[in-house]
Amino acid sequence: MTYFRCLYTLDSSVLKAAAYSTDETLLLEFRTGPVYRYFRVPPNIFQDLMTATSKGAYYHRNIRKDFPYQRVA
Numbered sequence: 585m586t587y588f589r590c591l592y593t594l595d596s597s598v599l600k601a602a603a604y605s606t607d608e609t610l611l612l613e614f615r616t617g618p619v620y621r622y623f624r625v626p627p628n629i630f631q632d633l634m635t636a637t638s639k640g641a642y643y644h645r646n647i648r649k650d651f652p653y654q655r656v657a
Contacts, residue, residue, distance in 0.1 A: 588605050588609075588611060589603075590603065591603045591611075592634065594639050596615075596638075599640060600613045602634070608626065610622040610630055610651075612643070612647075619657035620656065623653065623654075629646060632646070
């Protein structure tokens with residue numbers, strides 16, 4: 585079962601919010617509306633996303649095509 589502890593509002597023109605669970609699931613809400621769930625995302629990828637100067641650029645380089653995903657909304 586996926587349990588997200590906290591939803592973080594992001595300062596990004598691409599991403600609106602992010603959440604991460606202990607089962608390595610990353611939830612991303614985009615400014616354009618969709619919400620995606622990414623699976624098997626290591627904790628360091630989430631940490632790097634949260635500290636990236638450009639969260640949208642980090643997402644495009646390191647998450648978008650590297651992990652299985654599911655659109656949830």
